[in-house]
Amino acid sequence: xxxxxxxxxxxxxxxxxxxxxxxxxxxxxxxxxxxxxxxxxxxxxxxxxxxxxxxxxxxxxxxxxxxxxxxxxxxxxxxxxxxxxxxxxxxxxxxxxxxxxxxxxxxxxxxxxxxxxxxxxxxxxxxxxxxxxxxxxxxxxxxxxxxxxxxxxxxxxxxxxxxxxxxxxxxxxxxxxxxxxxxxxxxxxxxxxxxxxxxxxxxxxxxxxxxxxxxxxxxxxxxxxxxxxxxxxxxxxxxxxxxxxxxxxxxxxxxxxxxxxxxxxxxxxxxxxxxxxxxxxxxxxxxxxxxxxxxxxxx
Amino acid sequence: xxxxxxxxxxxxxxxxxxxxxxxxxxxxxxxxxxxxxxxxxxxxxxxxxxxxxxxxxxxxxxxxxxxxxxxxxxxxxxxxxxxxxxxxxxxxxxxxxxxxxxxxxxxxxxxxxxxxxxxxxxxxxxxxxxxxxxxxxxxxxxxxxxxxxxxxxxxxxxxxxxxxxxxxxxxxxxxxxxxxxxxxxxxxxxxxxxxxxxxxxxxxxxxxxxxxxxxxxxxxxxxxxxxxxxxxxxxxxxxxxxxxxxxxxxxxxxxxxxxxxxxxxxxxxxxxxxxxxxxxxxxxxxxxxxxxxxxxxxxxxxxxxxxxxxxxxxxxxxxxxxxxxxxxxxxxxxxxxxxxxxxxxxxxxxxxxxxxxxxxxxxxx
Numbered sequence: 001x002x003x004x005x006x007x008x009x010x011x012x013x014x015x016x017x018x019x020x021x022x023x024x025x026x027x028x029x030x031x032x033x034x035x036x037x038x039x040x041x042x043x044x045x046x047x048x049x050x051x052x053x054x055x056x057x058x059x060x061x062x063x064x065x066x067x068x069x070x071x072x073x074x075x076x077x078x079x080x081x082x083x084x085x086x087x088x089x090x091x092x093x094x095x096x097x098x099x100x101x102x103x104x105x106x107x108x109x110x111x112x113x114x115x116x117x118x119x120x121x122x123x124x125x126x127x128x129x130x131x132x133x134x135x136x137x138x139x140x141x142x143x144x145x146x147x148x149x150x151x152x153x154x155x156x157x158x159x160x161x162x163x164x165x166x167x168x169x170x171x172x173x174x175x176x177x178x179x180x181x182x183x184x185x186x187x188x189x190x191x192x193x194x195x196x197x198x199x200x201x202x203x204x205x206x207x208x209x210x211x212x213x214x215x216x217x218x219x220x221x222x223x224x225x226x227x228x229x230x231x232x233x234x235x236x237x238x239x240x241x242x243x244x245x246x247x248x249x250x251x252x253x254x255x256x257x258x259x260x261x262x263x264x265x266x267x268x269x270x271x272x273x274x275x276x277x278x279x280x281x282x283x284x285x286x287x288x289x290x291x292x293x294x295x296x297x298x299x
Numbered sequence: 300x301x302x303x304x305x306x307x308x309x310x311x312x313x314x315x316x317x318x319x320x321x322x323x324x325x326x327x328x329x330x331x332x333x334x335x336x337x338x339x340x341x342x343x344x345x346x347x348x349x350x351x352x353x354x355x356x357x358x359x360x361x362x363x364x365x366x367x368x369x370x371x372x373x374x375x376x377x378x379x380x381x382x383x384x385x386x387x388x389x390x391x392x393x394x395x396x397x398x399x400x401x402x403x404x405x406x407x408x409x410x411x412x413x414x415x416x417x418x419x420x421x422x423x424x425x426x427x428x429x430x431x432x433x434x435x436x437x438x439x440x441x442x443x444x445x446x447x448x449x450x451x452x453x454x455x456x457x458x459x460x461x462x463x464x465x466x467x468x469x470x471x472x473x474x475x476x477x478x479x480x481x482x483x484x485x486x487x488x489x490x491x492x493x494x495x496x497x498x499x500x501x502x503x504x505x506x507x508x509x510x511x512x513x514x515x516x517x518x519x520x521x522x523x524x525x526x527x528x529x530x531x532x533x534x535x536x537x538x539x540x541x542x543x544x545x546x547x548x549x550x551x552x553x554x555x556x557x558x559x560x561x562x563x564x565x566x567x568x569x570x571x572x573x574x575x576x577x578x579x580x581x582x583x584x585x586x587x588x589x590x591x592x593x594x595x596x597x598x599x600x601x602x603x604x605x606x607x608x609x610x611x612x613x614x615x616x617x618x619x620x621x622x623x624x625x626x627x628x629x630x631x632x633x634x635x636x637x638x639x640x641x642x643x644x645x646x647x648x649x650x651x652x653x654x655x656x657x658x659x660x661x662x663x664x
Contacts, residue, residue: 195350
């Protein structure tokens with residue numbers, strides 16, 4: 001009787017274990033299946049883009065070929081012609097200048113604003129913080145008409161410096177909001193310890209808040225960078241000449257003439273335009289995660 | 300090193316009075332503990348000394364100079380917080396030297412001070428670590444080190460041991476006392492734990508409801524509490540309070556606790572208490588003064604029988620609980636003296652240590 005009792009639980013445990021393993025296997029199988037479907041769905045366009053960029057125009061014109069494979073051999077002609085015979089490099093340079101300036105302006109403005117709104121108690125600070133965030137909810141497609149009037153009156157129409165002026169209206173509200181959240185999560189005793197140690201407000205910001213809130217700062221920078229790099233509506237509305245145009249609008253307008261689409265160069269241009277964000281994301285993601293685990297929470 | 304003086308200091312938050320008219324003189328190098336229950340105003344008072352809270356009214360001076368309008372960094376004080384407040388992105392050495400770097404001290408002196416403080420606190424091998432790699436006790440020592448390197452006029456401690464477990468708390472208490480003996484600086488220490496207050500302080504300030512109840516040495520407060528609050532707050536377990544009536548007993552006095560129990564008032568006290576005969580009073584006696592009959596007499600005492608309710612063996616002694624006219628009373632007896640719940644035993648009250656409190660004024664007579 002006792003031996004039966006002793007073996008029964010052991011048998012039961014094996015039974016339970018086996019069904020758990022079965023369940024787990026099915027769960028893994030199902031999740032991998034959906035992940036693969038998801039990956040195929042989302043990686044298909046970039047793959048298509050790469051394949052098309054490496055094809056010759058002749059191959060693309062032949063309807064008999066399968067668009068997903070290269071038959072006539074890989075060619076870099078599309079890239080060569082794009083870089084040599086179009087204004088692509090000018091667009092790239094303009095976009096890079098605008099993005100760097102906008103990210104710098106945005107970070108300076110939002111960090112200072114977030115520090116004041118999130119940390120210094122003054123009358124109306126929480127109303128102001130909410131108000132700043134609410135301005136972000138107004139779509140830029142609505143704003144570009146009044147913005148046009150303003151940029152024209154300043155004389156920055158058809159100049160990429162006008163973009164440097166205008167993009168922060170899109171990036172600052174959201175970045176300030178992110179930063180306020182991060183600054184508020186820093187315990188108040190840290191301020192007080194710094195005050196007693198002899199830090200002024202600026203020193204507190206530079207030596208304590210910014211290092212401790214670095215993940216938040218990087219998140220905000222990634223956001224500002226993305227908005228700047230990929231902006232379409234404002235450059236479309238405010239920039240006319242080729243030498244002032246940015247990547248997004250420039251690639252599309254200069255490579256589509258009437259109903260002739262230069263697909264090869266369009267894809268090559270899209271690939272080159274997507275490269276910097278990819279590289280920067282990959283680079284900053286490591287730093288972001290390292291920042292999260294390096295004791296950036298209260299010590 | 301300097302003295303601290305508070306004159307009629309008041310703190311109001313809108314209409315709520317958190318601290319009402321505190322007067323306190325702390326001479327140079329004294330270790331003063333502000334103790335009291337939550338919400339009594341002790342932390343607010345400490346923060347006003349630090350400059351982290353505005354003073355509504357009154358004057359605070361450090362080293363003879365009034366500091367009401369000075370920011371914290373100009374008051375030459377250093378503070379140790381309850382949750383350490385260490386800078387998480389800096390190493391221990393950088394944490395300790397941050398204040399000195401801001402004040403533009405030369406590198407060599409910063410290093411010397413940091414090494415000296417690390418030596419006192421036994422954290423020299425931790426100097427390259429970050430706060431998240433330290434235990435609670437180590438972090439607290441680093442927080443103390445950050446205060447020591449500044450060589451301030453006053454050390455301020457805001458419940459520094461509250462975040463530590465009981466065993467570590469006892470260890471760190473001794474550390475703090477040892478550090479104070481080495482680094483003789485005026486210290487103001489806030490805690491809600493009366494054991495910490497008694498063991499660490501040169502003088503204790505008992506606060507309640509924004510007011511100071513009593514200031515005195517630990518011994519003073521233990522043996523001569525002035526108010527009911529202080530009598531009940533100091534000492535663990537707390538003093539027993541039993542409603543009683545003061546009656547005459549021939550030429551002397553006696554305190555009647557119940558129909559069956561009354562104690563003779565010691566000769567030395569009869570003059571003091573005579574004016575209160577017939578009043579309803581509160582009889583106070585600490586558990587350590589209600590013991591088993593010991594054979595050797597210890598002061599003026601009286602034996603009385605009790606029926607034990609609950610018996611709690613603590614190892615080095617046993618706590619016995621019994622009822623006197625409905626009020627639960629606690630006594631402390633030798634480990635093997637008490638038999639068990641429900642048993643009767645003979646106890647002895649050391650009446651030299653008794654207190655009588657007037658419930659109308661809550662003052663000890």
